[in-house]
Amino acid sequence: MLSLSGGKDSAALAIYLRDRVAEMEYIFHDTDKELPETYDYLARLEAILGKPIVRTSPVDTFDHWLTVYRGMLPSNHRRWCTKVLKLKPFENYIGDGPVVNYVGLRADENRVGYISTKPNITAVYPFREDGLVRADIIRILEDSGLGLPPYMDWGRSRSGCFFCFYQQKIEWVRLRETHPDLFDRAKEYEERAVQFGEQFYWCQNESLAELERPERMQQIKENWEASQARARAKRRNVPLVESLGGLEPQDDPALRDGCLICSL
Template sequence: MGEIRHILSLSGGKDSAALAIYLRDRIPDMEYVFHDTGKELPETYEYLGRLEAILGKSIHKSTVENGDFIGFDQLLKVYGGMLPSNHRRWCTRMMKLKPFERFIGSDKCYNYVGLRADEDRTGYISHKPNIIPVYPFREDGLVKADIINILEESSLGMPPYTDWGRTRSGCFFCFYQQKIEWVRLKETHPNLFEEAKAYEKPGKNATTTFYWCGDESLEELEKPERIERIKNDYEISKARKKANSSNKSLMNILGGTDDYESNEGCLICQL
């Protein structure tokens, strides 16, 4: 076994991007890896391209096995058309964790994770004994305001998908999205919404249809009266949070980012 490797996984989210910039000059031999599912938002690819320029290093794309790209469409066939959900997160396991562990192999490495000092989240990154997690933001006491400051000072800024209300990185059809985010996806990227909707069909060995939003199909969700209700419910929820959250920052309240800061979701997809 050779020297210890230093590896930072990028999700396309603000925290891992800020961590990469934060550690750029501290750990010059850092390796950067992105687990490309082939179903990321176009803004994510653009953001990572800009980050590469700031880092001065290429970001390794890990979802390749024996020379073949193994992304969502290929794996969906293996799972008989069964869409992933919070109860069956094969997407995280097969498109994030396995490629990550394959990239590292048996090498001993430090895996740098962007969990902040102001959040109480835990999650499975890897249980392999040769992979040692490191949490620089927590160790140095950095909170959300510090992360935003790092991004702004570097000129990278926040991920561009936040401009239209998306609160998390990950596939454009991520099942952890809020209903309002599905509406915004339809309004901003109607072609991607249609692609997500096309996946909602009975699996090869299934008698029921798998939906991204639990028991509500995207065909139902996109009806004008349903969209109007989702928008109204979102505004009511936002107003309620604003009234009951005097200790929370204006950015969290108005930006609708409270769910992003919750314990739900996959760390390796979102940080």
């Protein structure tokens, strides 16, 4: 069983294992809050794999669970979204029989994410076992003709819901520019949270209404460009093997430590 998130690592793993593991089953847990580019990417991957990708949907929607949690929007301290929209549908689909779950963690990643701990599920990490790093993943995707997820073209670094709280501010700016309708929906969730007695911001210390002001978006862009320039300068002295296989400049470890079932 291989869970697909719509991200580059799980897609590359599916391609990597396509001819290595017989009777592989691919599954995608649709939250109904995904980016449109994610659906396009999965459709193209499905054609390359030559097998259907099973799509599960939670019995209850995000809006239902938001009511259950009394308007408390998910955050990195309370990741109920992954639990009820990704993890539970996955575990329900699998049931209680023995299952091998292939996970796309790379050999150059040092993190432990939010994955199932059911005793009947055995997690296997082929990229780690075979020593594959980021450069290898990109090569697999390019050689297959699939390439990187299309949302990366406009600056989104991870798969997952369009309002994912792991987004950096520059990603919110780019969401505003690329999918203003989705940005407005995320802003509505944020504004409605106040009705439940809590002032919550997706960006922790800044509302989306404040962030989308033209002068503020320009400032975020300038800060981002400056940080990228500093990162490039620092990496001039990094060994070539690390440069090819290590984290991208925008891959802040604190932000990368997300939910594996959502973002790989």
